[in-house]
Amino acid sequence: MARRLPGLMRRTLGLAWRVDRVAVAVLLICQAASGLLGAFGLLATTGTIKALIASGHITDRLHQAIPSIAVVAGAAGLRSLLGITISALSSRISPRVAREAEMMLLDAATNAELTAYDRAGYNDRFDAADRGAEVSRDLIGQTQNVIASAASLVAAVVVLTALHPALLPLLVLAALPQGIASVRAARISYVTMVETFHDRRVLNLLRWYLVNKEPADQIRSGTMAPFLTHRYRTTGERVTTATNRAAWRSAKAYIVGAIASGLASALVWAAVVVLLATGHMSVASAGTAVFALSTAASGLHGIVGYGADLYRSGLYLDDWSRFLDEAGGHRLNRGNKSPAAPALVRAENLTYTYPGSDTPSLEKISLDFRRGEVVALVGENGSGKTTLSKILAGLYIPTEGAVTWDGTDTRDLDPAALWRETAVVPQSYARFPLSARENITLGQPHGGDEAVHAAAVASGAIDVLDDLRAGLDTLLAREMWGGQELSGGQWQRIAIARAFYRRSGLLVLDEPTSALDPRAEHRIFSGLRALARDRAVVLVSHRLANVAMADRIVVLDHGRIIQQGTFIELVADTAGLFHELWQLQNDRGIPNQRGSRFHG
Numbered sequence: 001m002a003r004r005l006p007g008l009m010r011r012t013l014g015l016a017w018r019v020d021r022v023a024v025a026v027l028l029i030c031q032a033a034s035g036l037l038g039a040f041g042l043l044a045t046t047g048t049i050k051a052l053i054a055s056g057h058i059t060d061r062l063h064q065a066i067p068s069i070a071v072v073a074g075a076a077g078l079r080s081l082l083g084i085t086i087s088a089l090s091s092r093i094s095p096r097v098a099r100e101a102e103m104m105l106l107d108a109a110t111n112a113e114l115t116a117y118d119r120a121g122y123n124d125r126f127d128a129a130d131r132g133a134e135v136s137r138d139l140i141g142q143t144q145n146v147i148a149s150a151a152s153l154v155a156a157v158v159v160l161t162a163l164h165p166a167l168l169p170l171l172v173l174a175a176l177p178q179g180i181a182s183v184r185a186a187r188i189s190y191v192t193m194v195e196t197f198h199d200r201r202v203l204n205l206l207r208w209y210l211v212n213k214e215p216a217d218q219i220r221s222g223t224m225a226p227f228l229t230h231r232y233r234t235t236g237e238r239v240t241t242a243t244n245r246a247a248w249r250s251a252k253a254y255i256v257g258a259i260a261s262g263l264a265s266a267l268v269w270a271a272v273v274v275l276l277a278t279g280h281m282s283v284a285s286a287g288t289a290v291f292a293l294s295t296a297a298s299g300l301h302g303i304v305g306y307g308a309d310l311y312r313s314g315l316y317l318d319d320w321s322r323f324l325d326e327a328g329g330h331r332l333n334r335g336n337k338s339p340a341a342p343a344l345v346r347a348e349n350l351t352y353t354y355p356g357s358d359t360p361s362l363e364k365i366s367l368d369f370r371r372g373e374v375v376a377l378v379g380e381n382g383s384g385k386t387t388l389s390k391i392l393a394g395l396y397i398p399t400e401g402a403v404t405w406d407g408t409d410t411r412d413l414d415p416a417a418l419w420r421e422t423a424v425v426p427q428s429y430a431r432f433p434l435s436a437r438e439n440i441t442l443g444q445p446h447g448g449d450e451a452v453h454a455a456a457v458a459s460g461a462i463d464v465l466d467d468l469r470a471g472l473d474t475l476l477a478r479e480m481w482g483g484q485e486l487s488g489g490q491w492q493r494i495a496i497a498r499a500f501y502r503r504s505g506l507l508v509l510d511e512p513t514s515a516l517d518p519r520a521e522h523r524i525f526s527g528l529r530a531l532a533r534d535r536a537v538v539l540v541s542h543r544l545a546n547v548a549m550a551d552r553i554v555v556l557d558h559g560r561i562i563q564q565g566t567f568i569e570l571v572a573d574t575a576g577l578f579h580e581l582w583q584l585q586n587d588r589g590i591p592n593q594r595g596s597r598f599h600g
């Protein structure tokens with residue numbers, strides 16, 4: 001702890017310095033002044049006692065003591081004022097430090113490569129870091145308490161050394177056992193917190209499923225509540241057991257420390273008595289020693305106690321700073337070239353393996369996607385369609401091979417510039433609790449409401465907007481938040497509108513019409529050809545009738561291309577997977593007019 005505290009305090013003050021230099025400077029000056037005043041006060045105590053116990057009339061003795069009493073009282077008064085200033089400054093800085101730590105965390109998280117989420121334990125480490133950002137609020141108070149205790153201690157030590165040097169080592173001895181106990185307890189509590197992170201995360205998830213509206217119908221119709229609450233209870237009990245065990249172990253450490261410290265303190269007081277009895281110390285000095293010893297003891301206990309708190313917060317802060325490093329390790333660190341809308345997006349011998357996976361999800365893919373063309377990716381579940389579309393959109397970087405935009409490797413492109421040229425409708429799209437306008441513009445408006453309107457017409461979202469209470473200003477969130485709720489298909493129309501609204505050179509649609517009614521779906525596919533005029537379009541769909549309009553259809557199987565061609569060519573290839581899937585999709589036993597069933 002002794003080794004780590006200075007570094008921790010430096011880091012805390014460094015964080016505080018980023019948010020409010022003036023307040024930190026004033027805080028440190030006030031602390032130093034408070035320490036100095038403490039030493040003056042203690043030294044003046046000797047003068048006071050000496051004057052009071054001298055021989056002579058009480059009025060004369062009081063008269064003689066007045067200057068030193070004035071110094072003691074003045075120092076005490078000034079220290080209180082400084083104390084108030086210090087605590088006001090700490091309360092001013094603390095929340096801002098926490099906010100800064102949180103902002104740094106959010107910045108690191110949002111600027112990390114998407115693939116970071118696929119790494120084992122990344123989310124748990126984010127949770128730990130989040131806790132670190134949260135406790136950073138306490139760091140200023142704890143640092144300030146340690147500095148204040150250290151200032152008192154230094155003042156008392158200076159005085160005690162002047163009185164008798166033997167008192168000092170004894171004092172350190174008295175504080176040591178309690179210090180060790182406090183650090184041990186801090187460690188136990190931290191380790192328990194880390195060990196229970198996973199269970200705590202599970203508890204949060206379970207609570208979300210139990211109380212949120214989204215899964216509420218499935219929980220009820222599936223009579224799942226007893227199962228989930230049982231799981232919640234058993235997980236919660238595991239956390240409680242671990243926490244109780246930690247509390248008991250900490251208490252044991254504290255008891256041992258307190259007994260040892262008590263015995264050592266008795267030794268210190270015995271030493272004062274011996275020094276006094278053997279004439280090695282005057283009565284006035286012994287009186288001052290009593291004050292100085294109690295000041296030093298409380299200073300030492302403060303350093304140890306607050307130091308242990310700071311140490312524990314420091315362990316959490318380590319998680320925070322490790323996460324910043326880790327996310328920093330995944331930081332979007334690509335080239336700085338800004339691409340124009342691409343005329344050609346090319347996959348060259350592309351292989352992609354997810355982190356922690358043994359087998360590649362895509363293997364040796366070589367394909368061209370041209371402006372003005374609609375290319376459809378089809379294949380069975382898990383064949384790699386979504387992964388490929390994400391790589392084309394620069395969301396993942398190939399493990400081997402490359403994706404180039406007009407000849408430039410996506411590794412060399414500035415990711416933000418690349419994404420400005422990209423529009424994606426993913427399989428599961430975000431339902432932002434923002435206004436309808438912001439949900440379509442994603443907070444990056446251009447072209448006024450006419451452009452929003454045009455995208456809404458093309459995507460069919462216009463019907464949704466027409467029914468909103470406050471038009472584009474309507475908050476798309478729960479009724480309870482004063483918003484208006486949309487159906488699944490209505491949300492999907494908004495998600496498509498936001499992709500159409502972007503002036504992008506590459507449009508990726510991953511199952512874009514899964515929730516749409518036939519009319520809305522028809523509108524999207526009949527409008528796609530016009531949209532493809534000035535962009536490359538990548539379309540992923542299981543509904544093979546939808547991909548009939550594509551210029552080229554690429555069939556994937558286990559991460560490899562097994563067929564390519566137009567709809568007519570692929571349907572005609574009776575030995576191919578596409579033909580088989582097409583047959584299966586049309587084989588639904590739909591009754592004909594005579595009541596018998598036909599196939600295909």
Ligand SMILES: Nc1ncnc2c1ncn2[C@@H]1O[C@H](COP(=O)(O)OP(=O)(O)OP(=O)(O)O)[C@@H](O)[C@H]1O
Nearest residue numbers: 118354357361379380381382383384385386387388
């Ligand atoms: N985050 C991930 N981490 C590890 N493996 C993944 C991850 N996401 C997908 N995979 C694996 O990669 C393979 C391809 O998945 P992908 O989602 O690209 O398939 P898909 O063809 O889009 O499937 P679907 O038709 O079901 O949407 C699958 O075997 C899947 O298990």
